[in-house]
Amino acid sequence: MIxxxxxxKLELDGHHLYCFPTCGACIAVxxxxxxxxxxxxxxxVLVSSGHAAELAAGGxxxxxxxxxxxxxDGGVQWMYESxxxxxxxxxxxxxxx
Ligand SMILES: N[C@@H](CCC(=O)N[C@@H](CS)C(=O)NCC(=O)O)C(=O)O
Numbered sequence: 001m002i003x004x005x006x007x008x009k010l011e012l013d014g015h016h017l018y019c020f021p022t023c024g025a026c027i028a029v030x031x032x033x034x035x036x037x038x039x040x041x042x043x044x045v046l047v048s049s050g051h052a053a054e055l056a057a058g059g060x061x062x063x064x065x066x067x068x069x070x071x072x073d074g075g076v077q078w079m080y081e082s083x084x085x086x087x088x089x090x091x092x093x094x095x096x097x
Contacts (some may be wrong), residue, residue: 012092014070017044017085018055020046025029025082032086038064040089 017066019026033040039068045064059066059078067079071092079085089093095097 011041015040016068017042018045018051018054018059018066018068020044028082029065029067029085029089034087036089038092040067040095052083071079 014097017026017029019042021027021044030040030042038081043051043054045062046081055064055066055078056062057079058068058076061080065080065082065085067085069077069079069088079088094096
């Protein structure tokens with residue numbers, strides 16, 4: 001974990017975390033990202049019905065946290081499960097963040 005402390009705090013392009021503030025699994029993802037020095041843009045599904053609808057339509061279910069990942073070609077992946085999201089963030093090359 002120590003190696004992550006040296007990362008500079010940069011926003012991750014093409015990534016959005018669908019979440020809400022009091023969701024424990026969402027807090028785990030956000031804390032992990034913070035610890036890794038990753039600034040993860042968030043989309044609060046409780047304050048925006050638009051974000052909630054995007055999540056349901058794109059990801060197929062309303063569960064949070066969900067990480068929307070858009071690649072350079074415009075392809076989109078919806079990743080559910082806090083542990084999978086955290087593992088994904090850990091595997092990102094330093095140049096992505
Ligand atoms: N195993 C999941 C649990 C996620 C979970 O329980 N999310 C709740 C909020 S904390 C939720 O979205 N419930 C509403 C739903 O599933 O539509 C994870 O770790 O990500």
